[in-house]
Amino acid sequence: MAPLPRPKSASIRDVAELAGVSLGSASRVINKVDNVTAKTREKVEKAIAALAYRPNHAAQSLRLRTTRTIGCLLTDVTNPLYAKLFRALEERMRTAGYMMLLANSLNLAEREIDILSTFQSRGMDGVILAPGNERDRDVLKAIHGIGVPVVLLDRDIKSKTDQVLFDHVPGMHGVVSRLAALGHRRIALIVTQSPNRPMRRRIEGFCSGMQAHGLPVEDEFIVRLPTAMSAAFAAVTALLKRPDRPTAIVAMGTNILNETLNAISNLDMRIPQDISVVSIGDPDFAASYAPAISSLRVDLDAAAQAATELLLSRLRGVGGSKPRCVMIDCHYIERQSCGPAPLSTGKPSRRR
Amino acid sequence: MAPLPRPKSASIRDVAELAGVSLGSASRVINKVDNVTAKTREKVEKAIAALAYRPNHAAQSLRLRTTRTIGCLLTDVTNPLYAKLFRALEERMRTAGYMMLLANSLNLAEREIDILSTFQSRGMDGVILAPGNERDRDVLKAIHGIGVPVVLLDRDIKSKTDQVLFDHVPGMHGVVSRLAALGHRRIALIVTQSPNRPMRRRIEGFCSGMQAHGLPVEDEFIVRLPTAMSAAFAAVTALLKRPDRPTAIVAMGTNILNETLNAISNLDMRIPQDISVVSIGDPDFAASYAPAISSLRVDLDAAAQAATELLLSRLRGVGGSKPRCVMIDCHYIERQSCGPAPLSTGKPSRRR
DNA sequence: GTGAAAGCGCTAACAG
DNA sequence: CTGTTAGCGCTTTCAC
Numbered sequence: 001m002a003p004l005p006r007p008k009s010a011s012i013r014d015v016a017e018l019a020g021v022s023l024g025s026a027s028r029v030i031n032k033v034d035n036v037t038a039k040t041r042e043k044v045e046k047a048i049a050a051l052a053y054r055p056n057h058a059a060q061s062l063r064l065r066t067t068r069t070i071g072c073l074l075t076d077v078t079n080p081l082y083a084k085l086f087r088a089l090e091e092r093m094r095t096a097g098y099m100m101l102l103a104n105s106l107n108l109a110e111r112e113i114d115i116l117s118t119f120q121s122r123g124m125d126g127v128i129l130a131p132g133n134e135r136d137r138d139v140l141k142a143i144h145g146i147g148v149p150v151v152l153l154d155r156d157i158k159s160k161t162d163q164v165l166f167d168h169v170p171g172m173h174g175v176v177s178r179l180a181a182l183g184h185r186r187i188a189l190i191v192t193q194s195p196n197r198p199m200r201r202r203i204e205g206f207c208s209g210m211q212a213h214g215l216p217v218e219d220e221f222i223v224r225l226p227t228a229m230s231a232a233f234a235a236v237t238a239l240l241k242r243p244d245r246p247t248a249i250v251a252m253g254t255n256i257l258n259e260t261l262n263a264i265s266n267l268d269m270r271i272p273q274d275i276s277v278v279s280i281g282d283p284d285f286a287a288s289y290a291p292a293i294s295s296l297r298v299d300l301d302a303a304a305q306a307a308t309e310l311l312l313s314r315l316r317g318v319g320g321s322k323p324r325c326v327m328i329d330c331h332y333i334e335r336q337s338c339g340p341a342p343l344s345t346g347k348p349s350r351r352r
Numbered sequence: 353m354a355p356l357p358r359p360k361s362a363s364i365r366d367v368a369e370l371a372g373v374s375l376g377s378a379s380r381v382i383n384k385v386d387n388v389t390a391k392t393r394e395k396v397e398k399a400i401a402a403l404a405y406r407p408n409h410a411a412q413s414l415r416l417r418t419t420r421t422i423g424c425l426l427t428d429v430t431n432p433l434y435a436k437l438f439r440a441l442e443e444r445m446r447t448a449g450y451m452m453l454l455a456n457s458l459n460l461a462e463r464e465i466d467i468l469s470t471f472q473s474r475g476m477d478g479v480i481l482a483p484g485n486e487r488d489r490d491v492l493k494a495i496h497g498i499g500v501p502v503v504l505l506d507r508d509i510k511s512k513t514d515q516v517l518f519d520h521v522p523g524m525h526g527v528v529s530r531l532a533a534l535g536h537r538r539i540a541l542i543v544t545q546s547p548n549r550p551m552r553r554r555i556e557g558f559c560s561g562m563q564a565h566g567l568p569v570e571d572e573f574i575v576r577l578p579t580a581m582s583a584a585f586a587a588v589t590a591l592l593k594r595p596d597r598p599t600a601i602v603a604m605g606t607n608i609l610n611e612t613l614n615a616i617s618n619l620d621m622r623i624p625q626d627i628s629v630v631s632i633g634d635p636d637f638a639a640s641y642a643p644a645i646s647s648l649r650v651d652l653d654a655a656a657q658a659a660t661e662l663l664l665s666r667l668r669g670v671g672g673s674k675p676r677c678v679m680i681d682c683h684y685i686e687r688q689s690c691g692p693a694p695l696s697t698g699k700p701s702r703r704r
Numbered sequence: 705g706t707g708a709a710a711g712c713g714c715t716a717a718c719a720g
Numbered sequence: 721c722t723g724t725t726a727g728c729g730c731t732t733t734c735a736c
Contacts, residue, residue, distance in 0.1 A: 411713035
């Protein structure tokens, strides 16, 4: 059970002894403080090389009250969006000299609290969070009580922490506008049933877009699926069999997009001649699909950059006392999956 | 530049003082050593609660020479395979009381060395690696010189470290056997050009399967694409236009699979009537695609379990002096994308 | 410019 | 059973 202690390696004391200088001098050259003779520096550096000395990070942390480590809590790295985000965060943080501890909360409130508590006791210098239970009182309390700078990603909390938000409303609004401009009047939105901020905002943007163009928002055309898996195929199929079927579908997320495309292909409908498709989120295959699928994407690099800058500035003690909030645009990328609305939709023309 | 030190929180000394006991006694109840009176325990526990005391991890690490942290080096979490693997690893390690530091090497040898060195100086208790440059001399040296238990994932190194390998050869062999049993004689393999172990083994298994069934291994039917992106569509299209076109395609990886499916659909060929398709790797959409795509998958949970057990046993000092190697099976899941070879392939029947 | 020494928070060994 | 103490490896005063 109890893990074996690692064998000890060369310490700064060994370096000092080998170099024939005091421990303090060794420390000074290691930390590049200027008060050192060239000769001393040389001796110490030689000793460092000879012993393959590496400073002990735990000792530094204890002394400096700094771990140079950022805790990252995501619901699930398996979600490509988060994976990309993490990669970008890690990239930027590493150039700033930080490493990342990554934990998946799997949307479990209890686990989120536990992870936060571990981050705290491990002395993370800062924390980046995209928790699933941001509205849970205890999770919120844990977030606010953590005592180190926090950046919250794409979450709807009126919190005292810095935040990076995605601009879902105008993004969706723009998508609807574009489809309306192509002549579409019956546009369906397929989403997962989730009460979280991003989802609410997207639906909000969708509705506002429809209204702005004088299009009716029909409740049956906003399909909220219980889970991300497997229900979309049937739902889309049913939708497309209606006499007043939609001429455009906005599909939210990789799975739903996939099943939507399958349903369309299964009905032998053509994209974009019979139906236009827009994906919310830009999975890798969207661009390589035939036809390429139009997507609304968030610039995850920009999000990572914003989060990093927010956090790093806090670590330096700047940034003021008020929480800051950075908004990241959503970009619409039109590809071949969007075209003019078909003139008649009663009996869709068959493939070939 | 220099990060601000965190404000200090309650220490064990504060707890002891508030409880009115000695520092040693406080430590004893915190660490659940038995030599404590119920009364002492109670007092200490009350003080802990009152101060919201959490042990300082850096101090513990320094003292115990143990960080309860595992360094994980992957080429890229953005690869869904690695993301799943990481999630499974993190899950298991967390129940064993460890947290995971995750770094993406992006296949850069220099960075891999750097990360390894950081892991070392940060005193990781163990390391789990799937590096891109496992054949690079310097990377290898860094791996062997790290001085803590290492588990290597799916990499072809005759190393002194424990390894978890995937059983690619029999897996591919089995896929080919199955296709041969369905009457296929011309089977194409589409892979990325990569000299790494997994790829070599897969090709090896493919060839051995073909030979075992007396099928010719034609070099033109083993397509090695320069990168994972964008070349597959053209290559597959060309392949399928040949008079002696393959009747089955084995596609390696998510991107290639996608483009392969697009190419097939673009030529108006039907799966599985005109062509059978097998995916190496089982991306989420394979099961929900219409028709569902047969896949050869590795059990990533089993891999994570093996890696965890290998590492944990080393951390406990057991496992012997010799490197151990665990082989993880590849499972073939047949879905609707495979069927009997078409009788004639000269002019494929058109859809509908 | 350099050395000596204190102490970060903790555990474990030792004495009582 | 409890208190005292040494030190893990490091940075940083403070004298010299």
